[in-house]
Amino acid sequence: MRAKITYAVTAAVLVFYFVLVGSRGVLLITTGTPLTVTFGVAVLILPGIGVWFLWKNTQFVRRANQLAAELDAEGGLPVDELRRTPSGRIDRDSADEVFARRKAETEDAPEDWRSWFRLAVAYQDARDTPRARKAMQRAIALHQGRRAEAA
Template identity: 85%
Template sequence: MRAKITYAVTAAVLVVYFVLAGGRGVVLIRHGTPLTVAFGVAVLVIPLIGVWFLWKNTQFVRRANRLAAELEAEGGLPVDELVRTAGGRIDRDSADEVFARRKAETEDSPDDWRCWFRLAVAYHDARDTPRARRAMQRAIALHAGRPAAG
């Protein structure tokens, strides 16, 4: 729940920023000189890219949450098996063992979105965000019946 609130607050702050920046871009364009029009267009590009990024990220989160809900209903959500030190750091040996099992699972069933979801969770638990995101994107694509890249 905390993550959802944090995401919503961050998205709201970004939207406010996009509106403010976009407003400044429009003011610059309305000023009418070639320099202010050029700056205005440049200022408008940032909010447009930001809105696109926020939209794509929101779609990703919603799709991943749908997969999590479906897997939970099936009783197949992965359990955090990673051993942590007293300070909260993940024990590397435990992480290697979990990853080996999850990778073997995905190699045995490369077209099963559930395996890719569990691998993504293992990467996320180990704070390997790029790999977690790629594995989750693959799980989403497989669940949707689309061929998964790479």
């Protein structure tokens, strides 16, 4: 729940920033000189990219949460079986063991979105965010009936 609130607050702050920057871009364009119009258009491009990026990330998070809810309803969510250090950090050897099992599961069922979802969780536990994201994107694509590139 805390992560959802943090995401919502961050998104709201970004939208406010995009509106603020966008309004400045419009003001520059309405000035009418070639230089200010050029700067105004350039300033409007940045919020456009930001809105697109925020939209794509929001879609990704929503789809991943939908998969998690479906997997939870099936009783297939990965169980946290990781050993932790006294400080609460994940033991690296434990993460490697779980990762190896999840990787083998995915190799055995490469078209199963569930195995890719569990692999994404294992990558995240191993603090390999880029691979976790690619594995989750593959899980989402497979769940939607699309073929995806190998992660």
